[in-house]
Amino acid sequence: MKDKKIKKLETERLILRELNVNDAEDVFKNWTSDDEVSKYVRWSTHKNIEETIEYLKNEEKRCKTEDYYTWGIVLKEQQELIGAIAAFISEEGRYEMGYNISKKYWGNGYTTEALKKVLEYLSKDVGIHKFMCAHDYLNPASGAVMRKAGFKYVKDSTYTKFDGSETFKSKVYYLDI
Numbered sequence: 001m002k003d004k005k006i007k008k009l010e011t012e013r014l015i016l017r018e019l020n021v022n023d024a025e026d027v028f029k030n031w032t033s034d035d036e037v038s039k040y041v042r043w044s045t046h047k048n049i050e051e052t053i054e055y056l057k058n059e060e061k062r063c064k065t066e067d068y069y070t071w072g073i074v075l076k077e078q079q080e081l082i083g084a085i086a087a088f089i090s091e092e093g094r095y096e097m098g099y100n101i102s103k104k105y106w107g108n109g110y111t112t113e114a115l116k117k118v119l120e121y122l123s124k125d126v127g128i129h130k131f132m133c134a135h136d137y138l139n140p141a142s143g144a145v146m147r148k149a150g151f152k153y154v155k156d157s158t159y160t161k162f163d164g165s166e167t168f169k170s171k172v173y174y175l176d177i
Contacts, residue, residue, distance in 0.1 A: 006063055006071060007125070011117050014110060016071035018063070019084060021056045023072060026081040028052040030102040037100050040136040042162050062088075069122070073101060073114050085114050087122055087131075094132040094174065095122065099145070106141070115149045123177040131175040134159055136168040143171060151175045 009016040019027070031037045032046040032055065046052045062068040070086035083101030090096040097118070101111050122128040133151055135142035143153075151173035160167045 006069060007121065009071065009117050009121055010076075011113050013076055014114055014117070015074040015076055016085065016114055016117060017074060019056055019059055019070060019072040021053055021060070023081055024049055024053045024056055027056065027072075027084075030080075030082055031084075031100055034103055036103050040139040040142065040168060041098070041100055042159065044161055044163050044165060059086075069118075071114070071118065073099075073110065075105075075110070082110065083114070085111075085118055087118060087128070090132055092132060094130040095128050097131055097133045111145045112148045115145060119149060119175070119177065129177045131177070132172060133175075134170040134172045136170055143173070146173045149175070150177075 006018040008018070028046060028049045032043075032052045035045050038045040043055070046055065059070050063070055067089040068086070069088070070084060072081050073083040073085060074081050082105050083099065085097070085099040087095045087097050097115060099111050099115060119131065122131075131151070133146045134157060135146065152175070153171055154174045155172050157170050157172045158167050159170050
């Protein structure tokens with residue numbers, strides 16, 4: 001597969017840019033070490049910065065394939081890295097969107113803003129038009145982000161943490177652009 005770079009994207013309040021191992025301290029401090037942020041996502045809370053470094057190395061490798069994209073979410077004004085958003089090919093043949101953001105920034109619309117921008121880029125510039133998202137039933141705020149970005153509920157399902165430690169009952173949403 002050909003090598004590709006993650007294109008830097010901007011919105012009114014955010015910069016979406018490539019993540020790298022130099023971000024490890026901010027990533028660990030702002031979200032990967034927080035049990036509340038990791039509660040409903042596929043990765044488990046990082047116990048130390050070494051886990052975050054390994055995660056970032058893996059993200060860098062995965063982004064070199066044609067079926068995986070990930071961006072760090074940076075607040076423009078503060079130049080603070082507050083979260084991440086990714087797109088990867090799912091078993092259903094759709095690009096699955098995943099995102100997380102530092103708890104102190106929940107409820108400000110940043111995740112919706114980032115998701116809309118990434119969807120715009122992937123559909124217009126990359127030519128990807130079929131997307132999906134899923135959220136745990138107990139995490140309706142994530143579903144609200146999906147609906148605000150245009151996703152429509154299609155079915156109930158489940159998903160499991162990467163380490164197999166927990167399985168979640170979920171709602172699945174599709175978006176065709």
